[in-house]
Amino acid sequence: MAQSDAYIYATYRVVDKPNQLQARADGIAIGLTVGSWTDLPQSKQDSVRQHCGIVASIEEVDAGARPDGTVTADITIGYPVINFTPTFAALLTTVFGKLSMDGLIKLVGLQIPEPFARAFPGPKFGVNGIRDRLKVYNRPLLMSIFKSCIGNNLDELTAHFTEQALGGADLIKDDEIFFTEAYATPEARVEAYTKAMERTRRETGKDVLYAVNLTGPVFELRDRARRLSDLGAGALLLNVFAYGLDVLRELAADPDIQVPIMAHPAVSGALYAAPQHGIAADILLGQLLRLGGADIVIYPSPYGSVTLERTVGQQLVSALRTPGPHNVCLPAPSAGIHPGLVPILLQDMGVDFIVNAGGGIHGHPDGATAGGQAFTAAIDAALAGVPLAEAANHSEPLRKALLRWGEAK
Amino acid sequence: MAQSDAYIYATYRVVDKPNQLQARADGIAIGLTVGSWTDLPQSKQDSVRQHCGIVASIEEVDAGARPDGTVTADITIGYPVINFTPTFAALLTTVFGKLSMDGLIKLVGLQIPEPFARAFPGPKFGVNGIRDRLKVYNRPLLMSIFKSCIGNNLDELTAHFTEQALGGADLIKDDEIFFTEAYATPEARVEAYTKAMERTRRETGKDVLYAVNLTGPVFELRDRARRLSDLGAGALLLNVFAYGLDVLRELAADPDIQVPIMAHPAVSGALYAAPQHGIAADILLGQLLRLGGADIVIYPSPYGSVTLERTVGQQLVSALRTPGPHNVCLPAPSAGIHPGLVPILLQDMGVDFIVNAGGGIHGHPDGATAGGQAFTAAIDAALAGVPLAEAANHSEPLRKALLRWGEAK
Numbered sequence: 001m002a003q004s005d006a007y008i009y010a011t012y013r014v015v016d017k018p019n020q021l022q023a024r025a026d027g028i029a030i031g032l033t034v035g036s037w038t039d040l041p042q043s044k045q046d047s048v049r050q051h052c053g054i055v056a057s058i059e060e061v062d063a064g065a066r067p068d069g070t071v072t073a074d075i076t077i078g079y080p081v082i083n084f085t086p087t088f089a090a091l092l093t094t095v096f097g098k099l100s101m102d103g104l105i106k107l108v109g110l111q112i113p114e115p116f117a118r119a120f121p122g123p124k125f126g127v128n129g130i131r132d133r134l135k136v137y138n139r140p141l142l143m144s145i146f147k148s149c150i151g152n153n154l155d156e157l158t159a160h161f162t163e164q165a166l167g168g169a170d171l172i173k174d175d176e177i178f179f180t181e182a183y184a185t186p187e188a189r190v191e192a193y194t195k196a197m198e199r200t201r202r203e204t205g206k207d208v209l210y211a212v213n214l215t216g217p218v219f220e221l222r223d224r225a226r227r228l229s230d231l232g233a234g235a236l237l238l239n240v241f242a243y244g245l246d247v248l249r250e251l252a253a254d255p256d257i258q259v260p261i262m263a264h265p266a267v268s269g270a271l272y273a274a275p276q277h278g279i280a281a282d283i284l285l286g287q288l289l290r291l292g293g294a295d296i297v298i299y300p301s302p303y304g305s306v307t308l309e310r311t312v313g314q315q316l317v318s319a320l321r322t323p324g325p326h327n328v329c330l331p332a333p334s335a336g337i338h339p340g341l342v343p344i345l346l347q348d349m350g351v352d353f354i355v356n357a358g359g360g361i362h363g364h365p366d367g368a369t370a371g372g373q374a375f376t377a378a379i380d381a382a383l384a385g386v387p388l389a390e391a392a393n394h395s396e397p398l399r400k401a402l403l404r405w406g407e408a409k
Numbered sequence: 410m411a412q413s414d415a416y417i418y419a420t421y422r423v424v425d426k427p428n429q430l431q432a433r434a435d436g437i438a439i440g441l442t443v444g445s446w447t448d449l450p451q452s453k454q455d456s457v458r459q460h461c462g463i464v465a466s467i468e469e470v471d472a473g474a475r476p477d478g479t480v481t482a483d484i485t486i487g488y489p490v491i492n493f494t495p496t497f498a499a500l501l502t503t504v505f506g507k508l509s510m511d512g513l514i515k516l517v518g519l520q521i522p523e524p525f526a527r528a529f530p531g532p533k534f535g536v537n538g539i540r541d542r543l544k545v546y547n548r549p550l551l552m553s554i555f556k557s558c559i560g561n562n563l564d565e566l567t568a569h570f571t572e573q574a575l576g577g578a579d580l581i582k583d584d585e586i587f588f589t590e591a592y593a594t595p596e597a598r599v600e601a602y603t604k605a606m607e608r609t610r611r612e613t614g615k616d617v618l619y620a621v622n623l624t625g626p627v628f629e630l631r632d633r634a635r636r637l638s639d640l641g642a643g644a645l646l647l648n649v650f651a652y653g654l655d656v657l658r659e660l661a662a663d664p665d666i667q668v669p670i671m672a673h674p675a676v677s678g679a680l681y682a683a684p685q686h687g688i689a690a691d692i693l694l695g696q697l698l699r700l701g702g703a704d705i706v707i708y709p710s711p712y713g714s715v716t717l718e719r720t721v722g723q724q725l726v727s728a729l730r731t732p733g734p735h736n737v738c739l740p741a742p743s744a745g746i747h748p749g750l751v752p753i754l755l756q757d758m759g760v761d762f763i764v765n766a767g768g769g770i771h772g773h774p775d776g777a778t779a780g781g782q783a784f785t786a787a788i789d790a791a792l793a794g795v796p797l798a799e800a801a802n803h804s805e806p807l808r809k810a811l812l813r814w815g816e817a818k
Binding site: 032033034035036047048050051052082083084085087088089090092093094096097098099100101102107147148149150151152175176177179180181182215216217218219222239242243244246247250264265266267268269270271273274275276277278279300362 | 441442443444445456457459460461491492493494496497498499501502503505506507508509510511516556557558559560561584585586588589590591624625626627628631648651652653655656659673674675676677678679680682683684685686687688709771
């Protein structure tokens with residue numbers, strides 16, 4: 001595909017009759033930019049040409065037409081960068097606004113030229129920034145997910161935090177559905193857990209980043225994020241797709257928010273999961289979250305019940321890591337992670353990722369602390385090339401975890 | 410379905426094995442509220458019971474199982490209202506956050522108890538408020554869509570506005586993809602068009618509401634909306650699904666914004682259009698937009714190329730109008746509307762809707778002013794029960810429009 005920094009290229013997978021493809025592509029290129037072309041006087045054509053979209057390519061991806069005469073094809077349109085402001089609102093409304101409603105059509109490719117990408121913040125911390133905060137290098141990080149938040153008071157939550165921190169987690173995150181503040185506000189949680197961490201640090205020698213769920217009215221989120229940053233929150237958990245990608249972008253760009261942002265994929269399945277509609281997962285959870293400044297990206301792992309296909313997961317991770325103008329994100333494949341999966345995770349992901357577990361920690365027969373310890377033992381073993389079954393001889397928590405969940409091969 | 414004001418009921422259409430449905434429903438009811446149940450001590454069960462979800466119903470909707478043993482079923486879960494704050498972020502993250510990624514699953518029903526709904530603003534103006542502003546009653550309103558905005562300077566845009574206003578439009582709206590402010594800021598457009606309207610009013614005797622595209626960084630939208638309100642904007646066009654539903658909610662709730670909000674459906678197809686994923690169109694574009702305070706809802710009409718099925722469109726309109734705690738919205742079925750469709754539109758929609766046209770106005774052989782006049786003639790005729798063909802004898806613009814587009818029967 002020919003490339004120019006003057007255009008944002010979007011690729012749509014559509015189903016249509018072959019003889020309709022060119023007209024449809026032309027209609028998109030003009031209709032979603034300058035509105036009309038052939039009926040413009042020459043002088044006007046000259047002046048608006050720089051704003052007019054172009055058809056970059058049309059490729060049929062089927063072997064042949066279906067019985068109804070339709071084919072699957074990829075249409076790539078170039079949209080002039082000068083039509084955009086550097087916001088997701090402009091980007092999405094233009095490249096997949098009206099088109100999202102236009103029959104069988106999925107946004108499967110998005111090429112953003114580097115000068116335009118640079119107007120987006122990207123991750124403020126990224127892998128290296130988070131490692132520097134934790135002073136942990138050369139191994140994956142371990143994240144523990146609160147088993148439950150709703151209905152617990154601050155003392156109960158703090159006890160639950162402590163139990164997890166003692167297991168050796170590097171990060172501990174709120175439940176994403178924790179919105180009500182009846183029992184413990186985000187501010188109160190940050191303060192209580194910070195004190196709890198002072199105590200667990202004496203025992204474990206480790207820091208823990210607490211990812212607090214950033215909730216509240218949208219126009220108050222920036223102030224709350226600044227406040228939580230000042231209070232010492234370890235990270236901000238953001239339901240990006242419930243609040244909007246531009247909320248992420250502007251929080252990430254804010255110099256007064258000095259905390260990594262962890263993007264939760266809640267609601268994103270409504271956008272990416274359909275085969276012939278919506279936005280491909282690697283664009284939505286990979287490319288756009290990195291552009292918008294997520295330091296950590298939680299996404300459905302190919303191991304659990306809520307899953308992405310393995311190849312889609314790889315494309316997504318690749319989008320988070322590929323060289324570019326922005327910091328590299330930390331992927332956190334999630335759902336169904338237990339200690340027996342750690343060697344495979346390392347093999348698939350390298351060391352720059354987060355082992356993120358909820359049930360795989362809290363479901364340990366001896367509780368959450370042992371559950372965390374089983375994971376840290378599994379991570380150490382896998383990094384040293386020691387089989388888990390062998391490492392289990394030296395770690396009672398790991399032994400019991402393997403009995404409970406087995407070892408994935 | 411048994412109802413209680415203590416719960417928000419969400420209905421999911423899933424594909425699963427019949428013997429898995431109960432376990433899946435239980436998993437949702439507990440997993441998306443209190444996290445766990447059976448392993449809680451009795452005392453804790455008592456204290457968190459009020460936060461625990463319930464399975465309201467499970468109904469198979471297929472005649473029988475497929476060859477692979479799966480059936481389609483509707484699972485209805487009740488989520489305790491006390492788990493929520495009155496924000497779309499809380500609502501969507503809870504009822505369709507993780508679940509959106511859980512295989513073949515579509516959110517097809519949402520019952521929000523009235524006390525909770527009252528915590529949302531609903532439309533500030535609604536049908537009656539907009540009619541009062543225009544002093545137009547007992548007929549549908551006519552809205553003209555700017556043919557193109559990008560690449561035009563303020564003088565060109567103002568001339569284009571005037572051309573449309575002279576045709577008799579009640580509302581004139583920006584192109585939703587108009588983001589760049591290089592040629593004319595939203596503030597400058599409101600000021601210029603307000604002056605233009607002073608002139609056209611002398612000729613037509615009519616007011617026009619100009620719907621200005623509310624664009625910019627998300628955390629600046631409220632200030633801009635207040636400014637545009639003070640400057641006399643006729644309406645605010647908001648790309649709700651690009652910016653986020655809570656942005657709509659908070660703009661609608663703001664007492665300093667005294668302008669109707671017009672919700673554009675851009676990007677919404679990525680959420681509603683797939684048959685087995687996402688959120689049903691009547692919930693997304695009907696129920697939620699009304700709850701959030703859209704006064705006018707633009708949606709794909711069942712007449713054009715970008716369409717919704719007729720029954721889905723009817724459900725959507727019903728959600729905008731059904732008696733409830735909030736003002737009634739004005740639906741604006743869009744895409745493919747030409748004067749020959751007006752009698753059918755009136756028959757389908759009654760009088761409380763917006764005839765919204767772009768190509769059907771600008772494509773008129775004699776230009777946009779004649780295009781608007783053809784519509785106003787068609788609306789007058791249809792209201793009087795006069796066949797369009799007959800009315801065309803007294804309206805040259807209508808006669809030419811019918812020659813161009815025909816009359817739908």
